[in-house]
Amino acid sequence: MALESIRYRRGSLSILNQLLLPEQLRYERVDGAERAWEAIHSMEVTSPAIALVGCLSLALELAGRCRGCRCRDAAFVEQRLRFLLTARPTAVNLHREAERLRERLREWSRSPGITAVGSERHIEGLLAKDRADNESIGAHGAQDILRRVPAGVPVTILTHCNTGSLATAGYGTALGIVRALHGQGRLRRVLCTETRPYNQGSRLTAFELLHDNIPATLIADSAAAAAMRDCGVDGESREGPTAVAPNGDTANKIGTYQLAVAARHHRVPFYVAAPSSSCDPAVPSGTHIPIEERPGRELTHLQGALPGIDVWNPAFDVTPHDLITGGVVTEWGVVPASDVRRALAERAAAGGQ
Incomplete structure (x- = not known):
């Protein structure tokens, strides 16, 4: 269960x-x-x-x-x-x-x-509605990833932060894609990052993957680029982000931007898995998305750093749309990041939400 x-x-x-x-x-x-x-x-x-x-x-x-x-x-x-x-x-x-x-x-x-x-x-x-949307995200994301690889070849997915049943009403966004691949027998393995400094990946995602008997490996955040180079990562799925701007920029858990840069270098398709409620038409681009800064104590105390040192602890970062090479996976389907504004307008005109 x-x-x-x-x-x-x-x-x-x-x-x-x-x-x-x-x-x-x-x-x-x-x-x-x-x-x-x-x-x-x-x-x-x-x-x-x-x-x-x-x-x-x-x-x-x-x-x-x-x-x-x-x-x-x-x-x-x-x-x-x-x-x-x-x-x-x-x-x-x-x-x-x-x-x-x-x-x-x-x-x-x-x-x-x-x-x-x-x-x-x-x-x-x-x-x-949340569970139904997540199942749609899973199906659309899995289908798009599989069209990029030879028939029958299993894929390895790298995830950041927590994106599954623990973060939703059930099934998950990026982990919804993982579940869909696993259900089709096309998942080789999930690589989940620690997601420091709050460790949602090691505390939550790894726990959930083990609970659900999904093959998984926990890696340090700093090992992600090497994993893309050495471990044959075929698809990169992301947590449902805090915000998707109409131009396709996304704000997500801190560390996402550097993963997108590494994925571009290694020619790994990079996806954002996001329900449409994460698409914010009021924010024109990523530069207008407010970034929450978490308490410095999360670095100086949770991780054993010396007290008294200055701390910069942003909870999220912005990934430019041109690095989201796979697309934005929503409950409607996979949308090229540069087409998010058009897709939102079309859904609004059709009366969708």
Whole structure:
């Protein structure tokens, strides 16, 4: 059975505390937006599951506030959304889901009998949609990777950070591609980076791959270029990024940019696996994407460095679109990075989200 990062039943929400992995597998109750804010801010839960946990915590509060009665709760929803968004200001998935919920509220405001239950049901549907989108990402990504290699030849995938069931409602984004390849018998091995300084790769991805019996090898971040040269890496899949700009630039876990540069040098196709909620039309290019800087303590204390030294600890970096040679893998299909703006416009014109 696959790991679950989120356990939700109407009126009950629990999350797997990822700060305790791999030593402890412990689910903790989230009883509302205050606890969700804490979990998101402290990285007990990671992107893109951040959006799901934030919105589901709001569904709990709506249920407790309204208890089935009909009422207009748009002001309450807006206030709680604004609060949740402060937990990780650069998490574009949460911002996009917040805006979608606001759009629904605006639609409902034009009709009689708005109910908080309508908001609850919309939020609860996000879980099923997230898994379905991830399965589509997996299928599209695997198909595109396999067209680049001879028939029947298994591939090796290098991943960065955490991209699977622990980061989503299930299946995963980049690890969704891995699962699809594995299911078709076309996966030779996954190379997962440590993903320092927070070690989401060694603590989370490696744990998940072992749990699911997927052949995997953990490597140091600094070994990635050598792995591309020496280990026959055939495809490079990335975590669902914090943001994809309309010009195709992406912001993702720190270290992604240098991997893209190494992949270009070694002629390895480099992919970004991202749900459409990561595509932010409001940000024209990567230079406009705000980069979260994490506490210096994550370097000076978690890794045993000397206290007192100056620290620069960005959580993400920007990969220019011309280095994303494989394309951006979304639930709609694989889009050339330079065509993201056009693809977004076409989906919007067709009424898609």
